[in-house]
Amino acid sequence: MSNVRVLVGTRKGAFMLTSNEKRERWDVSGPHFGGWEMYHLKGSPAEPNRLYASQSTGWFGQLIQRSDDGGQTWEPMGNEFAYEGNPGTHQWYDGTQHPWEFKRVWYLEPSPTDPETVYAGVEDAALFRSGDGGKTWQELAGLRSVKGHLWQPGAGGMCLHTIILDPSNPNRIFVAISAAGAFRSDDGGETWRPVNEGLKSGYELPDSEAEVGHCVHNIAMHRSRPEVLFMQKHWDIMRSDDAGDSWHEVSGNLPSDFGFPIAVHAHEPETIYVVPIKSDSEHYPPDGKLRVYRSRTGGNEWEALTKGLPQSNCYVNVLRSAMAVDSLDSCGIYFGTTGGQVYASADSGDTWAPIVRDLPAVMSVEVQVLS
Amino acid sequence: MIRVVLPAHLRTLARVKGKVELELEGPVTQRSILDALEAKYPMLRGTIRDHGTQQRRSFIRFFACGEDWSHESPDAPLPEAVASGTEPFLVVGALAGG
Numbered sequence: 001m002s003n004v005r006v007l008v009g010t011r012k013g014a015f016m017l018t019s020n021e022k023r024e025r026w027d028v029s030g031p032h033f034g035g036w037e038m039y040h041l042k043g044s045p046a047e048p049n050r051l052y053a054s055q056s057t058g059w060f061g062q063l064i065q066r067s068d069d070g071g072q073t074w075e076p077m078g079n080e081f082a083y084e085g086n087p088g089t090h091q092w093y094d095g096t097q098h099p100w101e102f103k104r105v106w107y108l109e110p111s112p113t114d115p116e117t118v119y120a121g122v123e124d125a126a127l128f129r130s131g132d133g134g135k136t137w138q139e140l141a142g143l144r145s146v147k148g149h150l151w152q153p154g155a156g157g158m159c160l161h162t163i164i165l166d167p168s169n170p171n172r173i174f175v176a177i178s179a180a181g182a183f184r185s186d187d188g189g190e191t192w193r194p195v196n197e198g199l200k201s202g203y204e205l206p207d208s209e210a211e212v213g214h215c216v217h218n219i220a221m222h223r224s225r226p227e228v229l230f231m232q233k234h235w236d237i238m239r240s241d242d243a244g245d246s247w248h249e250v251s252g253n254l255p256s257d258f259g260f261p262i263a264v265h266a267h268e269p270e271t272i273y274v275v276p277i278k279s280d281s282e283h284y285p286p287d288g289k290l291r292v293y294r295s296r297t298g299g300n301e302w303e304a305l306t307k308g309l310p311q312s313n314c315y316v317n318v319l320r321s322a323m324a325v326d327s328l329d330s331c332g333i334y335f336g337t338t339g340g341q342v343y344a345s346a347d348s349g350d351t352w353a354p355i356v357r358d359l360p361a362v363m364s365v366e367v368q369v370l371s
Numbered sequence: 372m373i374r375v376v377l378p379a380h381l382r383t384l385a386r387v388k389g390k391v392e393l394e395l396e397g398p399v400t401q402r403s404i405l406d407a408l409e410a411k412y413p414m415l416r417g418t419i420r421d422h423g424t425q426q427r428r429s430f431i432r433f434f435a436c437g438e439d440w441s442h443e444s445p446d447a448p449l450p451e452a453v454a455s456g457t458e459p460f461l462v463v464g465a466l467a468g469g
Contacts, residue, residue: 035380059430059464060380060418076384076414080422 009038077134121160151180195244250299308352336362
């Protein structure tokens with residue numbers, strides 16, 4: 001029988017939620033690193049008991065922690081994230097230029113094949129890689145040369161929050177930055193190009209179809225179809241069938257196409273999930289109803305998933321890294337809220353139940369299936 | 372023997388309880404204390420001062436003998452009471468809620 005381990009990063013520590021493949025009874029471990037902001041934790045697909053974690057506070061800055069025993073013990077790794085050369089300036093909220101400053105690591109993406117290799121997406125936006133298990137970090141600085149002076153922070157800062165390593169092509173990497181857009185490298189991260197054609201941001205950018213500057217919130221891919229990408233933009237759900245070369249909108253009948261996370265079913269590449277949020281300033285579900293929306297048609301046609309989720313007076317948010325799917329036969333979906341709940345569905349979203357209800361605000365959710 | 376008081380989170384990170392004791396040679400300054408501290412506890416590098424610039428992080432303060440030394444030169448000699456170990460050197464997280 002397989003076990004499931006959910007890694008939860010919160011504003012005040014990390015938690016690990018474990019169950020068997022029935023996903024009915026859960027053990028809760030934590031808080032780990034209590035008092036620290038845990039932006040993201042993720043396990044190595046190549047060595048699942050190797051976990052990487054991003055730990056930070058405004059007082060003491062950034063730390064990277066690594067566990068080699070599934071989270072029982074942790075060791076601090078290297079925390080020096082030095083931009084290559086002089087990173088220069090980027091656009092500030094008011095359009096003026098502002099110096100590039102390292103603030104924190106938002107996202108960690110371990111290599112699918114090498115447990116020693118891990119990528120880090122940071123604020124101010126840059127991509128770093130470690131080839132020694134997190135001890136040292138080197139910037140892949142070619143990314144910033146793609147009009148970095150025109151990138152600008154979103155409300156959460158100028159963060160590189162999404163890293164997708166193409167499972168079929170080790171040289172292809174996708175990243176997304178708020179608010180700069182989506183970018184792709186086809187040479188292992190040395191050189192990059194923007195992949196934002198088709199995105200429209202009429203209320204956020206003077207040129208609504210600019211090459212860079214779009215506030216991309218999250219991107220998801222099914223590993224069997226790496227050419228197909230799904231995006232939750234600031235507003236709009238977008239789809240690309242050509243590895244980001246062009247995008248078209250698939251928001252369809254959603255009650256709001258603003259939101260943060262987007263996920264793809266583990267076994268159905270055309271089944272995708274979003275959590276609509278009312279607006280860019282009203283960061284809570286429309287009508288106080290927490291609804292996950294599922295499309296089984298790759299977008300455009302959406303159904304509300306509500307069983308087990310609060311359908312009145314619910315005003316939490318679901319952040320961009322706070323939704324994940326497991327790979328069990330009956331696909332599990334998990335998401336965490338800013339109100340501290342982590343909800344799980346063991347039946348592809350048909351029914352939901354809270355695993356925990358009262359954690360600190362949830363920033364990230366990842367899940368591992370352990371055989 | 373120099374005695375250093377760390378904030379609770381940094382004590383946890385360094386896996387120490389109570390005050391940290393350091394042996395120093397030469398002048399006792401903020402820089403020499405922090406150099407010795409980071410040499411003994413390398414996991415603290417980057418948490419008190421920036422890796423590259425060696426500047427104090429903005430939400431960290433340094434107190435000694437009832438005085439705020441945060442804005443003094445890192446090479447200024449600290450009071451004799453600190454150098455002799457009678458009084459501790461305090462690394463403090465700024466009063467910033469949380």
